[in-house]
Amino acid sequence: MKQVNKSIPKIDGMGLAKGKPAFTDDLTDSNAIIVKVLRSPHAFARIKNINVDKAVKYPGVECVFTHKDVPRNVFTRAGQGYPEPSPKDKFILDEYVRYVGDEVAVVAATTDEIADQAMKLIEVEYEVFEAVLDFEKAENNKSVIHPEKESYTMFPMGFDASKNIACTYDMHIGDVDEVLKNSEVVLDKTYYTQAQAHVAIETHSSTAYIDHYERLNIITSTQTPVHLRRIIGEALGMPINKIRVVKPRVGGAFGGKQQIHGELFCALVTLKTGRPSKCIYSRKEVFESSFSRHAMRLNIKIGADKTGRLKAIDLRVLSDTGAYGEHALTVFMIAGSKTLPLYNKVEAVRFGGIVVYTNHTPGGAYRGYGAIQGNFALESAMDELADKLNIDPIQLREMNMIKEGETSEIFKIMGEGGEGTAQIIESCKLDYCLKRGSEMIKWNSKYLHKKINADKVRGIGMAIAMQGSGIPNMDMGAASLKLNDDGFFNLLIGATDLGTGSDTILAQIAAETLNVPVEDIVVYASDSDLTPFDCGAYASSTTFVSGNGVRKTAEKMKNLIISEGAKHLQINVEDTIFDGKTIKSKDGEKSISLKEISKGWLYHYGQGQEQLIASDSYVGKKSPPPYMAGFVEVEVDTKTGHFDILDYTAVVDCGTTINPKLALGQMEGGLLQGIGMAVYEDVKYNKYGQMLTNNLMNYKIPTREDVPNINVEFADSYEPSGPYGAKSVGEIGIDTPPAAISNAIFNAVGVRINDLPITPEKILMAMKKKEQKK
Amino acid sequence: MKINLKINNQDKIIDIRPDEMLLEVLRKNGCLSVKHGCDTGSCGACTVLLDGKPILSCSYFAAKADGHSVTTVEGVQNKVEKISKYLVDEGSVQCGFCVPGLVLTTMGMEKELNNPTEDEINHYLSGNLCRCTGYVSHTRAIKKYLEDKK
Numbered sequence: 001m002k003q004v005n006k007s008i009p010k011i012d013g014m015g016l017a018k019g020k021p022a023f024t025d026d027l028t029d030s031n032a033i034i035v036k037v038l039r040s041p042h043a044f045a046r047i048k049n050i051n052v053d054k055a056v057k058y059p060g061v062e063c064v065f066t067h068k069d070v071p072r073n074v075f076t077r078a079g080q081g082y083p084e085p086s087p088k089d090k091f092i093l094d095e096y097v098r099y100v101g102d103e104v105a106v107v108a109a110t111t112d113e114i115a116d117q118a119m120k121l122i123e124v125e126y127e128v129f130e131a132v133l134d135f136e137k138a139e140n141n142k143s144v145i146h147p148e149k150e151s152y153t154m155f156p157m158g159f160d161a162s163k164n165i166a167c168t169y170d171m172h173i174g175d176v177d178e179v180l181k182n183s184e185v186v187l188d189k190t191y192y193t194q195a196q197a198h199v200a201i202e203t204h205s206s207t208a209y210i211d212h213y214e215r216l217n218i219i220t221s222t223q224t225p226v227h228l229r230r231i232i233g234e235a236l237g238m239p240i241n242k243i244r245v246v247k248p249r250v251g252g253a254f255g256g257k258q259q260i261h262g263e264l265f266c267a268l269v270t271l272k273t274g275r276p277s278k279c280i281y282s283r284k285e286v287f288e289s290s291f292s293r294h295a296m297r298l299n300i301k302i303g304a305d306k307t308g309r310l311k312a313i314d315l316r317v318l319s320d321t322g323a324y325g326e327h328a329l330t331v332f333m334i335a336g337s338k339t340l341p342l343y344n345k346v347e348a349v350r351f352g353g354i355v356v357y358t359n360h361t362p363g364g365a366y367r368g369y370g371a372i373q374g375n376f377a378l379e380s381a382m383d384e385l386a387d388k389l390n391i392d393p394i395q396l397r398e399m400n401m402i403k404e405g406e407t408s409e410i411f412k413i414m415g416e417g418g419e420g421t422a423q424i425i426e427s428c429k430l431d432y433c434l435k436r437g438s439e440m441i442k443w444n445s446k447y448l449h450k451k452i453n454a455d456k457v458r459g460i461g462m463a464i465a466m467q468g469s470g471i472p473n474m475d476m477g478a479a480s481l482k483l484n485d486d487g488f489f490n491l492l493i494g495a496t497d498l499g500t501g502s503d504t505i506l507a508q509i510a511a512e513t514l515n516v517p518v519e520d521i522v523v524y525a526s527d528s529d530l531t532p533f534d535c536g537a538y539a540s541s542t543t544f545v546s547g548n549g550v551r552k553t554a555e556k557m558k559n560l561i562i563s564e565g566a567k568h569l570q571i572n573v574e575d576t577i578f579d580g581k582t583i584k585s586k587d588g589e590k591s592i593s594l595k596e597i598s599k600g601w602l603y604h605y606g607q608g609q610e611q612l613i614a615s616d617s618y619v620g621k622k623s624p625p626p627y628m629a630g631f632v633e634v635e636v637d638t639k640t641g642h643f644d645i646l647d648y649t650a651v652v653d654c655g656t657t658i659n660p661k662l663a664l665g666q667m668e669g670g671l672l673q674g675i676g677m678a679v680y681e682d683v684k685y686n687k688y689g690q691m692l693t694n695n696l697m698n699y700k701i702p703t704r705e706d707v708p709n710i711n712v713e714f715a716d717s718y719e720p721s722g723p724y725g726a727k728s729v730g731e732i733g734i735d736t737p738p739a740a741i742s743n744a745i746f747n748a749v750g751v752r753i754n755d756l757p758i759t760p761e762k763i764l765m766a767m768k769k770k771e772q773k774k
Numbered sequence: 775m776k777i778n779l780k781i782n783n784q785d786k787i788i789d790i791r792p793d794e795m796l797l798e799v800l801r802k803n804g805c806l807s808v809k810h811g812c813d814t815g816s817c818g819a820c821t822v823l824l825d826g827k828p829i830l831s832c833s834y835f836a837a838k839a840d841g842h843s844v845t846t847v848e849g850v851q852n853k854v855e856k857i858s859k860y861l862v863d864e865g866s867v868q869c870g871f872c873v874p875g876l877v878l879t880t881m882g883m884e885k886e887l888n889n890p891t892e893d894e895i896n897h898y899l900s901g902n903l904c905r906c907t908g909y910v911s912h913t914r915a916i917k918k919y920l921e922d923k924k
């Protein structure tokens with residue numbers, strides 16, 4: 001392999017570093033009308049009256065929209081496949097506001113300041129309702145968050161708005177109750193995971209204009225351009241052939257841009273005024289009025305025998321989807337479907353629960369997508385079991401975990417909101433990951449705990465994880481390749497680079513297949529008019545799904561060059577080879593360079609002139625999981641509960657990496673986000689449902705001074721179904737820190753924090769409680 | 775009101791509102807590398823050099839910059855390329871949104887600190903948040919850059 005498994009620099013890296021205009025706000029028309037949103041101060045209310053007269057008359061105001069002026073079509077903002085597995089429960093604007101920050105009115109004005117002034121002039125009278133702010137009390141609450149009649153789901157998912165239930169799901173294999181009853185040891189624990197904010201450094205940004213074909217053009221920072229086009233069309237009741245969506249560079253996304261945001265408002269304003277508009281969210285709006293990770297309560301029961309063989313796992317989840325149900329069902333299901341197959345040798349397994357509406361900022365897609373929540377519960381519980389049985393935590397996992405050549409029935413049963421896809425695991429180096437990781441962190445089961453001095457103790461903990469590689473039999477990635485004179489290619493892809501480097505690795509895959517240098521592949525991506533279909537960047541799909549689409553396309557192009565080249569050379573196709581530079585007969589008698597022939601094909605072969613273009617697409621038949629083992633060493637001050645993370649070691653099986661440096665970047669970034677979730681980050685509300693953590697001072701993400709030693713290694717692995725052996729790598733890095741850190745804290749000081757984030761206060765309190773019990 | 779501002783070595787007289795922040799003024803004047811990431815002076819994406827020193831342009835009144843010289847990455851492309859080569863080689867320009875600010879702060883650090891240790895580097899740059907990389911690749915790149923410069 002020449003071009004893959006090679007750390008070439010990211011193709012847009014230098015241009016971005018040099019500050020080339022590449023992001024949405026850099027590309028907006030300088031005369032764009034400013035679009036702003038008046039937002040609800042109440043967690044739950046009905047707009048009794050709204051008067052915009054003064055605002056409309058304010059000089060410089062272009063237009064104002066309230067729920068009375070916009071189409072009332074119900075839709076979901078979740079950028080997912082179709083039919084959508086999220087409840088359709090959102091209107092562009094509605095008479096009900098369901099969380100602090102929900103949209104009340106849209107204002108468009110010539111400047112920021114005028115828009116701000118105009119918003120102050122809108123008079124709103126609210127009928128305020130009692131808000132549902134405790135997700136454990138949401139079900140059957142007397143406050144019904146979605147009283148409207150229109151909301152519905154595209155297939156049955158247990159949606160019951162009258163009970164504040166967005167969806168439910170239940171599955172089981174075997175008789176879990178019976179097996180638990182007969183298990184020698186049963187562990188029964190409850191864990192809580194909090195809402196986490198994405199904090200992409202670029203806030204949600206979109207702009208719209210009408211072009212000379214009188215079509216609506218939207219440039220926006222999104223993960224899912226094609227889904228976005230579909231959703232905008234649905235919400236506005238407008239044919240999608242009138243809409244073009246372009247994704248420029250995206251300043252980080254992490255799932256946060258897998259929902260639509262200001263795009264609809266820009267569309268409204270531009271359609272009404274005919275003028276360009278832009279909507280750039282403030283940081284406060286991103287925190288309060290976009291999405292965060294679904295908070296969850298996870299009850300887990302594990303049955304095992306005394307030697308540590310797992311017999312049954314029962315995972316029951318309650319998930320908080322906030323005011324709207326974006327990704328409600330799928331995130332919740334993944335808490336089971338991307339964790340439970342890790343332990344595939346159980347006799348019985350059950351997963352189920354409900355997702356409730358509350359008056360919180362909506363839950364949405366977020367890297368890990370349920371797996372990190374499920375992983376915290378499962379991998380904490382595994383350590384609790386190890387402790388109970390006095391078995392080394394690594395040994396307990398080795399005894400029970402999935403291995404290459406095996407399967408789990410769960411793959412077949414649980415999919416993207418419905419049935420899944422059976423698969424045999426063809427690449428799984430978890431055993432190596434454990435072995436290598438324990439060497440790197442110097443694991444010694446007798447010394448998981450080490451006293452440093454009178455106050456300080458160190459502990460080591462670990463966890464394993466899996467994710468997926470796209471959504472099989474559903475999400476598609478397509479590409480096309482065009483040959484130009486001088487023998488270079490345009491690679492057109494729908495795949496959506498979010499800073500992840502997918503433009504680069506997809507160019508590498510095309511270059512490898514065609515045996516040409518990467519410089520000869522010119523990438524253009526994510527433009528709903530010009531690039532082939534791709535579901536977008538989510539569910540760890542790009543490397544595997546889009547990558548296979550590119551590989552197939554490049555193979556087609558190669559065959560085309562050979563067959564058309566054979567015609568030109570007047571030789572048999574079977575006798576023709578293309579080595580990336582030259583097309584020639586096997587005996588070497590006849591040959592022509594790609595440079596030369598590509599010119600001829602376009603300029604001077606007369607009746608032999610033609611444009612060579614190839615296109616193909618790929619839908620996964622399986623979703624091979626990347627796997628990893630994470631190990632962490634912490635040092636806890638027993639007097640204060642304060643702790644430092646000294647070292648985080650990760651050994652990862654994501655198949656053969658296409659670009660090891662970029663894969664490493666995905667891992668390191670994912671790990672630190674996972675560490676953020678484990679110990680720093682927490683979306684908090686006051687008793688009125690106002691978000692307390694709506695800026696970067698109150699919501700702390702890790703800075704470079706908070707970074708421990710991070711050591712990442714990749715296992716030698718090859719996934720036969722992946723492009724050149726690759727699996728995806730975008731999400732897996734985030735999954736292990738919560739459980740691994742919690743396990744390390746336990747090993748250090750003997751207390752377990754079962755609700756995230758793990759803070760010094762919680763540790764100190766738990767240690768005090770433990771003292772008192774003695 | 776009018777202010778005199780030297781932007782990337784070009785003297786300009788610019789009409790501003792008294793309450794306008796330097797960030798907006800710079801973006802309006804073509805310096806699109808200067809990014810807006812937060813409302814609270816917490817992210818560093820808007821970093822520029824004012825008379826050679828890194829400042830947060832989002833929380834600096836344009837009026838206060840009257841008579842001063844501002845540098846953005848548009849004005850020091852060669853230098854930026856030198857530093858960024860290391861960042862790009864380490865794969866640490868992911869989304870890239872934080873990078874212009876980071877590079878300018880690094881230039882400020884070069885002037886201020888001689889032979890900084892890893893802790894000093896991370897301390898000096900700590901106001902430049904990055905959500906993509908986990909920072910470790912930044913540190914590797916910047917250390918290498920400083921090392922090679924010697």
Ligand code: FES
Pocket residue numbers: 809810811812813814815816817818819820821830831832833
């Ligand atoms: S924009 Fe965040 S610090 Fe200036």
Ligand code: FES
Pocket residue numbers: 201251252499866867868869870871872873903904905906907
């Ligand atoms: S590279 Fe994306 S924020 Fe730093």
